[in-house]
Amino acid sequence: MEKHDELIEALGALTHDPLAFVYFAYPWGEPGTPLENMEGPDEWQIQILKDIGEQLKKGKDLQTAIQEAVASGHGIGKSALISWLIHFAISTHENTRGVVTANTEGQLRTKTWPELSKWHNMFIAKDLFTYTATAIFSSDKDYEKTWRIDAIPWSKNSPESFAGLHNQGNRILVLFDEASAIDDVIWEVTEGALTDANTEIIWCAFGNPTRNSGRFRECFRKYRKFWNTYQIDSRTVKISNKAKIEEWLEAYGEDSDFFKVRVRGVFPSASDLQFISTEIADKAQKQSYKPGAFEHLPVIIGVDPAWTGSDSLEIVMRQGYSMKSLASIPKNDDDWRMAQLIAQFEDEYKADAVFIDMGYGTGIYSIGKQLGRKWRLIEFGGKSNDPVYLNMRAYMWGQMKEWLREGGSIPPNDQALYDDIVGPEAIIDKNGRIQLESKKDMKDRGLPSPNKGDALALTFAARVVKKSETGNRIVANTSYSPF
Incomplete structure (x- = not known):
């Protein structure tokens, strides 16, 4: 020394x-x-x-x-x-x-x-x-x-x-x-x-x-x-x-909670920007149901593909108040293999609908079409089924939030899903609509892209009734109920 x-x-x-x-x-x-x-x-x-x-x-x-x-x-x-x-x-x-x-x-x-x-x-x-x-x-x-x-x-x-x-x-x-x-x-x-x-x-x-x-x-x-x-x-x-700050100013406004928190360093007017609270997620982790409790309800699969960064392709299945993560695969551009895997899950669980994020899912969807599958692409930035929400992604997350609050169950050992659910923040935009935080903004503040959360949210894209009863007829979900 x-x-x-x-x-x-x-x-x-x-x-x-x-x-x-x-x-x-x-x-x-x-x-x-x-x-x-x-x-x-x-x-x-x-x-x-x-x-x-x-x-x-x-x-x-x-x-x-x-x-x-x-x-x-x-x-x-x-x-x-x-x-x-x-x-x-x-x-x-x-x-x-x-x-x-x-x-x-x-x-x-x-x-x-x-x-x-x-x-x-x-x-x-x-x-x-x-x-x-x-x-x-x-x-x-x-x-x-x-x-x-x-x-x-x-x-x-x-x-x-x-x-x-x-x-x-x-x-x-x-x-x-x-x-x-x-x-x-x-x-x-x-x-x-x-x-x-x-x-x-x-x-x-x-x-x-x-x-x-x-x-x-x-x-x-x-x-x-x-x-x-x-x-x-x-x-x-x-x-x-400064350029990004100007974008936020134009998009959200000086007095929005988003701008207060992300730029001005001022506490929000609302109680919390977190869209789904830890209390709701904690309750969902503790909720459990007997096997077969919802067998009379449709099975819905949500797929959130990913090709970039550290993101993963997520496949989730939901039936009534229960859900299951079927696959988590590092970024993958092999659309053919992914389509085959989704088709395998669709057959195994006798799924009544498969919803795929349009962002990176168009190739998978096209191959599924060749395989005779009636899957559906969902545009996250598309028009919401409810004018309360800015876009389709916010709407689906809103439906998922209600599902969790009413009794939805998530696995207690799936920390990634839990973190995804509680991660995104939301604000009320200048037109009074609920706007969910983007994946990019989440990454900017050190959080991973909520791919598994988005996959579960996709299962709320539309109302689904069982194939055996209707031939897989899909009805717009304006007032969702798992029953």
Whole structure:
């Protein structure tokens, strides 16, 4: 460590100055680096770094945790700030301990924590710390257990990871990313753990203000006196995508909940942008029926094809209040093989209708036609069967939501389907219609495309009656009932 003595001394001098640390720790403006065209943090980041520094300088006068809550629009650089705070906390105070979590394990593993890797490669003290897919810790073997910050997915059923944050006399860092969707139980357990005296405690919560209830919302309302709060409009930030913001402004309007949440950093007027709540999905997971309970009802198959990215082709079957995932296949352009597989399922389950998303499904549909199959293409962007909904996709998801609420059952072990169902958000557009969040916008905020959810939603495209009774007659489903 002798060769690092000068660096360690410099870092120690910055122990209460996170802003100076950020300028010192990364190669701002240096040619040949990713930062060669960047001068430093944005104004909103500077403000928060200054505030944390001022609180730390109070030293022993600081009797409570430093608590910063940031509600913001998209694309402001919050993941970068999270990375800087991790590096600052762990490298300017010995034996720092910390926890970083996010709204979902996917967000944590694919966006929040990988951002740290990008900055770690540019970090002036990277040789002093080991970065892994789940933690950053001291490279000194004697301290790797006690001098570390871990990326930990949260679970309201087992919040123990957030109860053991004690680090008497040293420093604790807790970071919540996309904090609106982190369960209140995790907030409460974390709050209870941060009670060590004479300990530097920094707790920061970042996120789009997607929910008008919950602990993140209350940081700006009920518990405001305990939190330093910021609401950052994406339009005021240098790096934000101004062209995309203009598109959203034109599409949704300045005062829409979508624009409030995604751009202005303002909490929505509605209680929640989440279209299907976790409460509805939880209830559906617990619901079960005896085999054959709905054998008198039609069997409907929904197919959502995929050819791009990490998306998968999903085939789902529904009968009454029960459903089953039949196949999940990585992106595949072999329409002939997919058509044969769908035909196999149609015969096996004696399906009364097969609905296929037109997006990537036209080839599969055409081959099915050659095979003598009477499948039907559904255009997600087509006209809704109900003027309450903007388009067919929103309509089908609306029907699925009612089905779940009334007693629909989903498998308790199918986490992908559960995540798909609760993932999309919805807003009321300028004409008063329900508009479901697009797959692209979901991906932009770190969520996978809800292919399995779309496949289940497709089973609500039209009302179906059993072949044996009507020869597979399909009737427009304007008031769906599983019975």
